[in-house]
Amino acid sequence: xxxxxxxxxxxxxxxxxxxxxxxxxxxxxxxxxxxxxxxxxxxxxxxxxxxxxxxxxxxxxxxxxxxxxxxxxxxxxxxxxxxxxxxxxxxxxxxxxxxxxxxxxxxxxxxxxxxxxxxxxxxxxxxxxxxxxxxxxxxxxxxxxxxxxxxxxxxxxxxxxxxxxxxxxxxxxxxxxxxxxxxxxxxxxxxxxxxxxxxxxxxxxxxxxxxxxxxxxxxxxxxxxxxxxxxxxxxxxxxxxxxxxxxxxxxxxxxxxxxxxxxxxxxxxxxxxxxxxxxxxxxxxxxxxxxxxxxxxxxxxxxxxxxxxxxxxxxxxxxxxxxxxxxxxxxxxxxxxxxxxxxxxxxxxxxxxxxxxxxxxxxxxxxxxxxxxxxxxxxxxxxxxxxxxxxxxxxxxxxxxxxxxxxxxxxxxxxxxxxxxxxxxxxxxxxxxxxxxxxxxxxxxxxxxxxxxxxxxxxxxxxxxxxxxxxxxxxxxxxxx
Numbered sequence: 001x002x003x004x005x006x007x008x009x010x011x012x013x014x015x016x017x018x019x020x021x022x023x024x025x026x027x028x029x030x031x032x033x034x035x036x037x038x039x040x041x042x043x044x045x046x047x048x049x050x051x052x053x054x055x056x057x058x059x060x061x062x063x064x065x066x067x068x069x070x071x072x073x074x075x076x077x078x079x080x081x082x083x084x085x086x087x088x089x090x091x092x093x094x095x096x097x098x099x100x101x102x103x104x105x106x107x108x109x110x111x112x113x114x115x116x117x118x119x120x121x122x123x124x125x126x127x128x129x130x131x132x133x134x135x136x137x138x139x140x141x142x143x144x145x146x147x148x149x150x151x152x153x154x155x156x157x158x159x160x161x162x163x164x165x166x167x168x169x170x171x172x173x174x175x176x177x178x179x180x181x182x183x184x185x186x187x188x189x190x191x192x193x194x195x196x197x198x199x200x201x202x203x204x205x206x207x208x209x210x211x212x213x214x215x216x217x218x219x220x221x222x223x224x225x226x227x228x229x230x231x232x233x234x235x236x237x238x239x240x241x242x243x244x245x246x247x248x249x250x251x252x253x254x255x256x257x258x259x260x261x262x263x264x265x266x267x268x269x270x271x272x273x274x275x276x277x278x279x280x281x282x283x284x285x286x287x288x289x290x291x292x293x294x295x296x297x298x299x300x301x302x303x304x305x306x307x308x309x310x311x312x313x314x315x316x317x318x319x320x321x322x323x324x325x326x327x328x329x330x331x332x333x334x335x336x337x338x339x340x341x342x343x344x345x346x347x348x349x350x351x352x353x354x355x356x357x358x359x360x361x362x363x364x365x366x367x368x369x370x371x372x373x374x375x376x377x378x379x380x381x382x383x384x385x386x387x388x389x390x391x392x393x394x395x396x397x398x399x400x401x402x403x404x405x406x407x408x409x410x411x412x413x414x415x416x417x418x419x420x421x422x423x424x425x426x427x428x429x430x431x432x433x434x435x436x437x438x439x440x441x442x443x444x445x446x447x448x449x450x451x452x453x454x455x456x457x458x459x460x461x462x463x464x465x466x467x468x469x470x471x472x473x474x475x476x477x478x479x480x481x
Contacts, residue, residue, distance in 0.1 A: 018121065021045040024085050028052070028101070029092025030075070033115040036165035037090045038071060040119065043170070049074055051082035086110050090118050093159070093195035096220055114199030116192065119164035125183040127204065128319055129158075131192045131234050132211030132247075134366045135312045136160075138304070138340055139211060140191045142316040146333045147187060150325035158190035187323060194221065197233045204237040207322060209245040209315050211267075212308075213252035214365035215389045228252055238262045245318050247311050248274065265289075265322075267314040278314040278321075285314070289321045297331045304339050306373030342467035344370060347474045352444025355474045358451035359467030364389045367453035371401040376447045378402045381434045383409035384454030384466075391418040394453065398422050404441050406434045410458040431459070431466070435473040448474075 023046050027034045030052040041048050048071045055076030074082020083089070083101040089112045095102065102112060120127065130139050137160055144156040155167040167188050190205075197203075213228050221227040235244050239262065246257040249268030257264055266274030278287045280299060287294040296317055304313065313334060320330045339345065340360065347355040358370045362384075371378060380402045391414055398405060404424045407415045412427055419425060426441075428434035438448040450470045452463075460466040 018044075018088075020088065022047065023087045024049070025088040025090060026051050026074075026083050026086035027090045027092075028083070028095050028099075029115075030054075031092055031094070032161075033092045033163035033165065034090075036163035037092075037115045037118055040122065040165050040168050041090070042069065042071075046088075048072070049082045049086070051075070051079050053079050089113075090115055091199055093193060096195075097198045112199065113201060114196055116158060116164050116190065116196040117200045117203050119168055120203045122168040123183065123188055124169075125185050125188060126206040127188050127190060128207045128209070128323075129190045129192045129203075129205035129234055130209040130211070130315070131194070131197065131231055132209070132253075133214045133363065134369065135211045135308065136191045136193075137360070138309065138343060139209065139312040139315050140189055141340060142312065142334070142337055143189055143319050145337060146316060146320040146325055146330055147189070147323060149329045149333050150320070150323075152186045152323065152325070153184060154187045154189055155185045156189045156191075159193040159196060160191040164188070164190055192234060194227060194230045197230050200233055200236070202237055203234075204242075205234065206242050207245060207319055208234045208238060208242070209319070210234065210253050210256065211247055211311055211315060212250045212365075213256075214363065215393075220388075228256065232256050232259075235260055235262065243276075243322065245315055247271070247315075249311070265318050267311055267318065271314070276318075278318045280310065285317065287317060287321060289318065294321070294327065296327065297334065301331070301335050303335060303337055305344050306369060308369040308372070309339075342464060344373060345467070345471075347471050348477075350439060350474070350477055353439065353442040354447045355438075356447060356449045356451075357467045357470050357474075358449060359456070359463045359470060361451040361453060362455050362463055363387060364391065364393050364453050367451040368393060368397045370449060370451040371397045374401065374447050374449070376445060377443075379438045379442045379446060379448045380405045381408065381428075381431075381438060381448070381450045381470075382453050383407045383411050383415060384452045384456050385409065385458045386411045386414060386454050391415055391453075395419065395422050403446070406437050406441075408434050408459070409452075409454060411454050431469055432473050435470065435477070439477055 025041050025046040026049045027038050028051050030050050038048050050071055051074045089105055089110055091114050130136050140156055140160050144154055147154045158164050169183050215224050243263045243265055244260055245265040247253045247268050248266045248271040264274050266277040269280055271277040272279040276289055283299050285296040285299055287296050302313055342357055342360040345357040347357050361367045361370050378401050399422045402423045406426045406428050408428050428437055442448050456463045456466040
């Protein structure tokens with residue numbers, strides 16, 4: 001890490017820990033982020049109540065363990081009472097800002113912040129934050145692997161799986177006075193969702209990345225424009241000593257970039273017009289960073305499938321170069337990076353039929369991008385719980401790419417109505433039936449693609465459960481077709 005950058009960060013990000021010693025703090029949500037925030041609150045000397053609407057969210061053993069640490073528990077029918085005595089609330093991202101208990105708390109003057117915001121107050125190393133509708137996890141993981149290969153000490157988390165509160169170093173708090181302790185990390189890399197951005201106040205990335213914007217989570221955000229405004233908040237606390245990395249090929253992102261007064265790094269073919277940029281010149285990836293022109297690598301050397309992944313690679317290159325990672329390390333990691341589980345993941349060649357798992361494609365745009373990643377004819381398995389989005393943008397891509405669509409889950413009626421006449425449609429009562437039908441319908445040279453365009457909660461625990469079940473079913477197909 002470059003000395004002057006480290007000094008700048010420490011100067012502009014020095015936090016004064018909130019005076020929570022002896023205060024009543026309710027943590028809403030007993031998942032990983034809630035439990036991690038609780039640990040930090042205990043170091044601060046707060047009186048903590050863990051609250052969750054779900055009675056089954058914690059086992060009796062967990063209840064006993066937490067109670068022994070002087071933590072009160074309020075779940076199920078006791079949830080409202082657990083929220084009423086709070087002077088502060090730390091909110092897990094699963095709770096919308098319009099939740100009735102939060103609305104009532106605001107009328108009482110309760111201070112309400114999200115877990116990611118809360119954790120960021122204690123960071124003493126540069127924060128790199130990545131948001132966007134799609135590609136966040138891939139980009140954060142690729143950045144993390146490059147920085148690790150360059151022998152940087154990093155913490156990767158946020159929406160990716162590890163709560164940011166786990167990155168807070170141990171400290172001692174005496175009567176509310178937070179005693180600083182050195183961070184064990186050179187960089188913290190955070191995947192940040194719109195749910196987490198709803199509750200930020202001082203959240204301050206050194207590098208903030210906005211990959212793309214398309215309709216998603218409109219069952220929580222009142223409109224697409226409001227969703228975009230929420231995503232824009234990732235830049236709200238940046239200063240001229242920070243940088244915004246923006247995909248200038250995405251019209252919505254480009255409009256946001258035009259409103260920013262902080263230094264920009266442009267990503268994509270039109271990004272080259274920015275003072276600093278990473279872009280494609282013919283088949284060569286170029287970079288203009290720190291006043292120099294760099295030839296990074298040939299795009300054909302990227303292992304990730306799909307044009308949409310180019311933006312993710314551009315972002316990772318820009319971040320890595322700004323973190324002073326050597327180009328040879330950047331190239332080596334990108335050439336070998338296979339992508340994430342459940343994101344256009346190759347599963348099996350079954351008698352010449354290629355099965356791909358894109359269970360992480362939980363919105364319409366993700367499925368459109370997945371379809372665009374293949375030249376082969378596609379048998380598509382889609383469906384689940386729509387998140388307030390219109391299915392219509394799938395019509396043309398399916399007409400062009402999909403020879404047969406197999407529909408599952410709660411959204412089947414909407415898909416049938418919207419896709420009628422676009423391609424051949426079949427319904428299936430289960431994923432197992434869909435896989436069997438797909439294997440029967442497809443011909444050698446075709447792709448059978450699970451890319452649901454929907455959330456999974458009508459039939460599965462989560463998208464990972466859906467993807468794992470799909471892979472198990474594909475591998476269980478008989479040797480003879």
